[in-house]
Amino acid sequence: xxxxxxxxxxxxxxxxxxxxxxxxxxxxxxxxxxxxxxxxxxxxxxxxxxxxxxxxxxxxxxxxxxxxxxxxxxxxxxxxxxxxxxxxxxxxxxxxxxxxxxxxxxxxxxxxxxxxxxxxxxxxxxxxxxxxxxxxxxxxxxxxxxxxxxxxxxxxxxxxxxxxxxxxxxxxxxxxxxxxxxxxxxxxxxxxxxxxxxxxxxxxxxxxxxxxxxxxxxxxxxxxxxxxxxxxxxxxxxxxxxxxxxxxxxxxxxxxxxxxxxxxxxxxxxxxxxxxxxxxxxxx
Numbered sequence: 001x002x003x004x005x006x007x008x009x010x011x012x013x014x015x016x017x018x019x020x021x022x023x024x025x026x027x028x029x030x031x032x033x034x035x036x037x038x039x040x041x042x043x044x045x046x047x048x049x050x051x052x053x054x055x056x057x058x059x060x061x062x063x064x065x066x067x068x069x070x071x072x073x074x075x076x077x078x079x080x081x082x083x084x085x086x087x088x089x090x091x092x093x094x095x096x097x098x099x100x101x102x103x104x105x106x107x108x109x110x111x112x113x114x115x116x117x118x119x120x121x122x123x124x125x126x127x128x129x130x131x132x133x134x135x136x137x138x139x140x141x142x143x144x145x146x147x148x149x150x151x152x153x154x155x156x157x158x159x160x161x162x163x164x165x166x167x168x169x170x171x172x173x174x175x176x177x178x179x180x181x182x183x184x185x186x187x188x189x190x191x192x193x194x195x196x197x198x199x200x201x202x203x204x205x206x207x208x209x210x211x212x213x214x215x216x217x218x219x220x221x222x223x224x225x226x227x228x229x230x231x232x233x234x235x236x237x238x239x240x241x242x243x244x245x246x247x248x249x250x251x252x253x254x255x256x257x258x259x260x261x262x263x264x265x266x267x268x269x270x271x272x273x274x275x276x277x278x279x280x281x282x283x284x
């Protein structure tokens with residue numbers, strides 16, 4: 001199995017919404033973004049699958065060394081070997097990969113966030129910088145598109161947090177700021193109940209509204225001339241925002257079940273979004 005095949009398998013098996021947005025990219029860009037996503041999955045799996053925090057920290061330290069090797073041409077893992085080719089074609093800043101690892105480290109060291117500013121730092125590291133790396137692969141002409149990418153990454157992370165409230169709480173992590181739980185009179189234990197209380201529903205409604213604000217903020221920074229190059233980001237945005245809307249339409253009942261979109265629906269959203277974005281004259 002080649003490094004590219006390894007990354008493709010890792011991405012396809014994840015069942016992520018991101019997979020559907022990669023389908024419409026040219027080969028070179030598709031390989032690069034698939035390798036980047038596979039890297040994110042590898043390091044995220046370290047945190048999610050290692051029950052021993054000590055082992056997880058050791059594995060993250062190994063990945064930090066592997067990132068160093070990537071930028072000196074000595075990568076050993078299939079994912080970083082695939083990324084080596086991407087470095088030849090795209091400006092992927094090492095500090096962003098380091099920040100992704102810092103975000104994973106936060107998952108090991110922090111199980112509660114006092115306020116939204118603390119959570120925002122985590123969202124930036126776990127997803128905002130992924131957006132900044134992705135925008136280098138997709139391409140852009142206007143630097144304002146960088147603000148689009150980072151805000152969109154944060155919107156994605158907030159959506160994931162809302163979708164996974166109960167699951168994360170069962171694993172000992174509460175991402176929603178404690179100040180906001182207190183403001184809505186929600187106790188941590190309420191996030192493990194079989195039914196969504198009125199207080200939790202109001203809290204989730206507040207969090208959904210803020211996530212929508214980050215989607216709006218992202219789109220406000222996307223110049224018309226970069227919409228076609230960022231079509232994969234727009235596909236991801238429409239898929240994730242549809243998920244957020246489904247949570248709203250379901251009455252914010254996040255305790256009862258985890259809202260999902262079917263693969264067919266994700267593909268349909270991806271196709272519809274792609275069809276709506278016209279190629280500008282400057283793109284051959």
